[in-house]
Amino acid sequence: xxxxxxxxxxxxxxxxxxxxxxxxxxxISEQALAGMAATREHIEKLANGETPxxxxxxxxxxxxxxxxxxxxxxxxxxxxxxxxxxxxGEPVEREVVRALMLLRLKTLCSGRTGARPLVAQTMADILxxxxxxxxxxxxxxxxxxxxxxxxHCAMVLMGEGRAFGPDGVEHPVPELLAAAGITPVExxxxxxxxxxxxxxxxxxxxxxxxxxLNHLVDYADKIAAMSVEGLMGTDQVFRPELHEPLRPHPGQxxxxxxxxxxxxxxxxxxxxxxxxxxxxxxxSLRCAPQxxxxxxxxxxxxTVVATxxxxxxxxxxxxxxxxxxxxxxxxxxxxxxxxxDFLAIPxxxxxxxxxxxxxxxxxxxxxxxxxxxxxxxxxxDSGLMIAQYTQAGLVSENKRLAAPASVDSIPxxxxxxxxVSMGWHAGxxxxxxxxxxxxxxxxxxxxxxxxxxxxxxxxxxxxxxxxIARLRKVVPGMGTDRFLAPELAAAAELLRS
Numbered sequence: 001x002x003x004x005x006x007x008x009x010x011x012x013x014x015x016x017x018x019x020x021x022x023x024x025x026x027x028i029s030e031q032a033l034a035g036m037a038a039t040r041e042h043i044e045k046l047a048n049g050e051t052p053x054x055x056x057x058x059x060x061x062x063x064x065x066x067x068x069x070x071x072x073x074x075x076x077x078x079x080x081x082x083x084x085x086x087x088x089g090e091p092v093e094r095e096v097v098r099a100l101m102l103l104r105l106k107t108l109c110s111g112r113t114g115a116r117p118l119v120a121q122t123m124a125d126i127l128x129x130x131x132x133x134x135x136x137x138x139x140x141x142x143x144x145x146x147x148x149x150x151x152h153c154a155m156v157l158m159g160e161g162r163a164f165g166p167d168g169v170e171h172p173v174p175e176l177l178a179a180a181g182i183t184p185v186e187x188x189x190x191x192x193x194x195x196x197x198x199x200x201x202x203x204x205x206x207x208x209x210x211x212x213l214n215h216l217v218d219y220a221d222k223i224a225a226m227s228v229e230g231l232m233g234t235d236q237v238f239r240p241e242l243h244e245p246l247r248p249h250p251g252q253x254x255x256x257x258x259x260x261x262x263x264x265x266x267x268x269x270x271x272x273x274x275x276x277x278x279x280x281x282x283x284s285l286r287c288a289p290q291x292x293x294x295x296x297x298x299x300x301x302x303t304v305v306a307t308x309x310x311x312x313x314x315x316x317x318x319x320x321x322x323x324x325x326x327x328x329x330x331x332x333x334x335x336x337x338x339x340x341d342f343l344a345i346p347x348x349x350x351x352x353x354x355x356x357x358x359x360x361x362x363x364x365x366x367x368x369x370x371x372x373x374x375x376x377x378x379x380x381d382s383g384l385m386i387a388q389y390t391q392a393g394l395v396s397e398n399k400r401l402a403a404p405a406s407v408d409s410i411p412x413x414x415x416x417x418x419x420v421s422m423g424w425h426a427g428x429x430x431x432x433x434x435x436x437x438x439x440x441x442x443x444x445x446x447x448x449x450x451x452x453x454x455x456x457x458x459x460x461x462x463x464x465x466x467x468i469a470r471l472r473k474v475v476p477g478m479g480t481d482r483f484l485a486p487e488l489a490a491a492a493e494l495l496r497s
Contacts, residue, residue, distance in 0.1 A: 001025055004102075006109045006124075008032045010311040011102075013303070016207045019127065020099040026124045028109055028117075035111030036120060042323035043114040047073070047189040053325055055193045055317045056114075077192035078158065084151035084196055085161060087136030092149070093431075094164070097135050099204025100146070101127055101153050103310075104195065110313035113194035114325070122157055122185050129180035130166030131156065135201075141412060142333035142423030145314065146201035149424070154195040159184025198314045199333045205427030206306050206340055212434045213299050213347060216441065217292055219495050220350060221255050223445045224288040225262035226464045227357040230451025232272050232368040233281040235263035238289065251296030256289035266461035268452065282366075284356040291353050295346035302339040309336055334406065337423030341404035344426075344433045348395075348402040351440040355395045358388050358444045361451045374450045374478075381481045384447050387488060391443040394436040401429045401436075442491035446475060453477055470494060 002024040004015045008031060018024035046053045052067040059066040059076075068076050101123060107113060108120040133156040139148025155161025156173055165171045165179075177184060187195075228235065238260035244253040263269055280286060317327045362384055364372045375383025405426040411418040449468045452460045459465065474490040476482075 003027055005029055006032060006106055008035045008109055008111050010110075011106055013207050013210065013306060013310065016099050016102060016204065016310075017211050019102045020095040020204065020208065023130065026102065026105070026127050028105075028120055028124055032109040032111065033117040033120070036109065036115065036117045039111045039114050039319050039323075040116050042319060042325070043190050046325060053317075054327055056189045056325065073189050074186060077187035077189070080192040081151050081154045081158060081187065081196065082160070084147050085155045087139030087148040087152055089137035091164075092135050092137055092428075094132050094168075095208060096201065096204055096431075097132050097149075097153070098127060099208060100135065100149060100201045101133070103200035103204055104150060104153070104198050106310075107198055107200070107313050107315060108194060112313040112318050112320075113315045114190040114319045115194040116188065116191065119157065119185055119187070119191055119195070122182060123153075125180065125182045126156060126177075129176075129182065131176050131180065132164045134162035134164065134170065137428065140201060140424035141410065141417070141420040142199070142202055142337055142425070143331065143417055143420035144316070144413075145196060145198040145331045145333075146424050147196050149201045150196040150198065154187075154192065157185050157195070158187065193317075194315055197316050197331050199309065199331065199336050199423065200314075202333050202336045202340060202421075202423035202427045203306060203309050205424075205431060206302065206336055206343075207310075209340070209343060209427075209430050209434050210299055210302055210306060212438075213295065213343065216434070216437060216495065217255070217296055217299070217350075218258065219445075220292050220354070220441055221258035221288075222262050222463060222467055223354070223441055223448055224285070224292065224357065225259040226448040226452055226460070226467065227361065227444060228259070228263060228281070228285050228288075229266055229268045229460050229464055230361055230370070230448050230455065231281075231285060231357070232268070232276070232278075232455075233285045234273075234276075235260060235266070235269050237281070237286050238263070243289065249290075249293055249297060251298075251300070252289045252293030254296055255292040259289060262463040263461050264463075266464065267458040268455045268460055271455075271458045282356075282360060284353050284360065288353065291346070291350055295343075295350050298342050298346050302343055305335055305339045333421035333423030337406035337421040337426045340423060340426035340430045341406050344398075344402045344404075344430045347430075347433050347437050348398040351398050351437045352395050354440050354444045355388070355391045358384075358391055358447045361447045362388055367451070370451055370454055374447060374454070376478055376480050383481070384443075384450070384484075387443050387446065387484060390488070391440050394440050398433050398436050398440075401433050405429060438495050439488070439492050442488055442495055445471060445495070446488060446491050449475075450478055 372378040373383035375381040
């Protein structure tokens with residue numbers, strides 16, 4: 001098992017994925033712990049001073065004008081976390097919660113929040129023990145951070161709230177902590193706020209989506225190329241001289257190169273290179289690199305933003321290196337919210353184009369000689385007719401989900417927080433778009449494999465042959481109608497692996 005060491009200077013996207021998805025162990029460097037201890041000394045001095053300091057000796061948000069007595073400050077931190085743990089709805093996915101916690105831990109370890117090393121170490125211990133706080137789907141507006149989701153995590157540090165054990169089953173939090181040898185933390189000045197004031201949920205979802213989409217775009221190029229074969233299309237529109245020299249979008253050039261390489265050696269393509277009556281292929285074939293490439297370029301931009309946010313220390317107030325504690329607006333999720341919305345748009349369009357290729361393969365009037373619906377005995381059998389219905393329904397849902405969340409704002413906290421990012425909601429939508437895209441591509445893969453096999457005795461390209469061979473290990477080929485849902489699920493799982 002890999003170990004991710006957290007220093008004071010951020011982490012990589014791969015670190016986040018390894019901890020969130022693959023249970024990598026978390027360690028905090030001695031340098032980071034020392035930096036946290038040094039910063040905590042400044043907080044202790046301010047806490048014992050007579051001048052009110054926001055987040056240390058005052059209330060929060062619209063209640064920031066009230067000075068809190070020293071004897072009430074432990075209760076203040078507990079009250080903050082308990083009141084903010086106000087989410088509703090179903091629990092979010094384990095990988096999202098682990099990413100959320102890790103990214104908050106990363107900021108704690110920056111030494112800019114004023115939290116004690118003990119708090120950070122306890123959070124690391126909870127991650128390493130496989131304990132997952134119960135975080136509800138609703139509760140964040142993506143401003144002042146992902147407040148409710150992070151508060152539900154902070155509750156577990158206090159020995160309260162709800163959580164799932166390593167077995168994925170919910171158990172009482174005190175029992176989970178005791179079984180792992182973890183002592184609950186009694187929060188002190190500034191620490192409750194430091195645990196909940198970050199963009200960690202939306203950033204975690206962005207990083208996971210970027211990883212998934214990077215995986216899917218490579219598959220999308222291969223599947224689109226296979227559809228070109230099955231529909232007796234040409235590979236010549238994917239030649240390199242037609243892309244980067246004429247239209248220098250890097251993503252388009254990459255996808256065109258992938259498709260051109262995927263069609264190399266195809267007997268099917270070669271079989272109609274001379275004497276084909278078609279002048280041009282349909283846009284869903286010919287323009288595939290432009291759409292998939294647009295998603296690639298959006299992923300690249302989203303990666304830049306996510307990498308910058310990974311290097312950030314997001315909290316309010318923040319402790320500067322000279323010990324000054326000052327308010328700021330870095331918790332606003334706008335930069336991350338935008339990329340979550342941006343990614344959903346080309347991912348949706350890629351799915352829409354994929355469905356058009358599938359529909360073309362099923363229509364005997366446009367499929368260049370394939371049987372209706374790729375059925376073994378059309379009329380008796382329906383073939384992949386309803387698989388395309390499912391695909392169309394997924395495309396339609398993605399079109400609704402692609403409407404941006406970040407253009408909306410609902411004021412909160414008695415108009416103190418009068419403009420919010422809705423980044424958490426953008427992240428939730430994007431996760432659904434990505435899952436739907438995987439299923440959409442799985443249907444096209446299932447159809448394209450049948451179409452290519454129906455072109456026998458001409459053989460597909462080696463790339464297509466290899467992908468079809470992998471598919472055939474879990475999804476049978478042509479035959480009379482059978483229970484199709486498990487086959488489509490198996491194809492989708494192949495695209496996840």
